[in-house]
Amino acid sequence: MNNLNDEMVYGKNPVLELLKSGKPINKVLLLTEGPGGRNQEIIPLLQERTIPYQFVDRQTLDRLTNRERHQGMLAYVAAREYASIEDILTVAEERQEEPFILMLDEIEDPHNLGALLRTVDAVGAHGVIIPKRRSVALTGTVAKTSAGAVEHVAVARVSNLVQTIKELKKKGCWVSGAEAGGKDAFEADLTGPRVIVIGSEGKGISRLLRENCDEIVSLPMRGKVTSLNASVAGSVLLYEVLRQRGVSQ
Template sequence: MNFLNDEIVYGKNPVVELLKSGKPVNKVLLIKESSGGRNQEIISLLQERNILYQFVDRQTLDRLANRERHQGILAYLAARDYADVEDILAFAESRQEDPFILMLDEIEDPHNLGALLRTVDAVSAHGVIIPKRRSVALTGTVAKTSAGAVEHVKVARVSNLVQTLKDLKKIGCWVSGAEASGKNVFEADLTGPRVIVIGSEGKGISRLLRENCDELVSLPMKGKVSSLNASVAGSIMLYEVLRQRVSAR
């Protein structure tokens, strides 16, 4: 199999072999002019496995493959298989616990995702939900930063965060979104079925997602800077959920 590094496979036959193997894949890039019949087998496999794919120009593939013979196709490997939201909820039920879920809105830095996975494991939350697009996936860098937590945390990758949030609310989850304008998180009641939403590094939580949160919470900032790194803020909030759960027992 043709590997450019530990995250990328290129070439038509190697990518088909990868897709048929069932190994986890984050995304496949196809050259624009190759979207006809000769790639139909690959597109069918991608659709069958619900794998994200995108058409790009030859220059993009040349650059990503370091000008190796990519044959118009390149695949990004995932560090592990993705879960479904139902898997996360079933995990909570199997432990006879209220769901405790972290939802991430367009986090793009793999180090932030890796650090948050490490915290999710540490606080014994049930899983993480990320969007399929405009978000870092389970890359090798994420796995390395997570210090092994990626092997223990269920990560679901969904097409629509807003709809997923609505579905979780229908089954009784309360949603707390992290926003600077929110109330002090240490004064909020974070017990019960809980989803914590953390926004992107630059823009925060998107408008539609924010409007579907039940409440907005924030961390008190007493110093000169006005915000914290997404993984730091998210980790503090996750530990506050854990603290309140332990205190409520």
């Protein structure tokens, strides 16, 4: 998947068949036609599979498809199947390890997600959680940037990060959000069942998600720049969790 067209399927019948096949889909774009439009029949299928969809104008679809015959429908195909939260917890159970999970709040840069997947694989974390909306999905660019890690890391895509955090807490996980103004991450106790939350490149962790974290940790900053790239900050924290757990484990 080296270009945009490799990640797209368009045309009424191709998109419908893609949906019926059960293959992973990141998002569907539909032509704005009103309640009686021809693309209305696809919406129940999208809702049944909880696939995000968006209505756009004809000019947008023409531009994305180089004016080929799209019939008002375009689907972005995922680079691989998404996992569930239970799948991620099962990975930890099978390894006889305490859960070690990375949660990403509205990361939009595919290169950041790809780099983080590579680090998750390197440190032996059990999976990644991303939101269905306002976040980059498992695109071809993400797969390429991950240098193959996308094939080895379980990625769950959920509708509500806050609800997911609450569910993980019930299963014994401790949630550490990365944000400025928190306790020094190198002095914090990051052992035990752990979820590390990294916020978006511009806004950081959303308010409601931050309020549901058990603690906020920060990386010490000694220079004049006040923040780090999301993939850099996430990678440093993931390795700190690995260090505290003991590399031998």
